[in-house]
Amino acid sequence: MENNDFQHIRKRLGKTQKEMAVLLGTSLKAVSSYEQGWRGIPTHVERQMLFLLSQKMRQQQPRKNCWETKRCPERKKKNCPAWEFDAGHLCWFINGTFCESTTKTNWQEKISVCRQCQVMKGLS
Structure with missing residues (x-):
């Protein structure tokens, strides 16, 4: 996941950087660093972001198996x-x-x- 993907997903979730940090169990500084590209996005963070987005989208429109x-x-x-x-x-x-x-x-x-x-x- 690239830094712009991270930011795009955060915005689709309707979360601030601070709210995203709480959801991910990380610091605000880490979220800011991911978005700026100063820090690589760890696998567990990428998976959590995609999971949250998937669940949000599923509420709006059910998906086929x-x-x-x-x-x-x-x-x-x-x-x-x-x-x-x-x-x-x-x-x-x-x-x-x-x-x-x-x-x-x-x-x-x-x-x-x-x-x-x-x-x-x-x-x-």
Whole structure:
């Protein structure tokens, strides 16, 4: 996540930097540093930001489950953690999903695939 993505999401959530710091459990200075590009955005902060945005958007417009959107075969679907935990709108958040028929080894690898997916389009 880039600093301008962070700021864009914060504004879509309708939060001030101070309110965002409270939600993220970090300092106001950290939030300001993320937005200015002085500090890299940690993985846990990026995930939390995307989760909050996803939940906010879900309140406004319900989203289809990933297995419906991607038309996953029954066998693949039943082995996927997103289906197991009934979190088809949060498939990008859950490690171990079978997108592109393989699991990813780390967050950066996973999120780069997810950002291209129609399920996650519009979140960032």
